Amino acid sequence: MEAISIMDGLVLTVVSMLVVFAVLTALWGITEWTAKLVGKETPPVAAPQKNQTPVATQASQLVANPKHQLVAELMALTLASQDQPNKKLEIHVSIRIK
Template identity: 40%
Template sequence: MSDSFGLMDGIIVTVVAMAVVFIVLSSLWGLMELVRRLVVSFSKSSVLNAEPIETETKLVADPEREKIAVLAALTLAYNDHPTKKYEIIEVNRVK
């Protein structure tokens, strides 16, 4: 019996290691596909059993939120054209 590790032994180890990696990756892929199908079927059944949600919501004017929206719009406008000067003249709600 020899203690040397020949070329054929290296090829066998390589092939076995590649096969193990392929099997593990295939198993993970199959598990992910199974979980995806379970989630899709669960979400479809919960959507079918759900009651319709009332879509009308009453919007209340909040001065703090209006200030934040105006400042965000002003910041975005300034980022597009930093050499211009901007002034807030009027605030209108756009639907």
């Protein structure tokens, strides 16, 4: 078996790290590209009016988001069945409370 010098080891390490970073960058780019193709753009947020407070502006701009609603429902079910893992729960109505 041939011995590897320190310089050969360093070159191998640098090249290997560059390959890993290149693959990760390519995967990140593919993910971003796919998200742009599949995802929907969010509407721009309007600037707050002078007579409104920031809290009132945020509350008036909240819109129902199906993803957020699903996460809230799943968390509610998780918290409700935390002590009894075999208990089956079902959501009949989902109402947003402001």
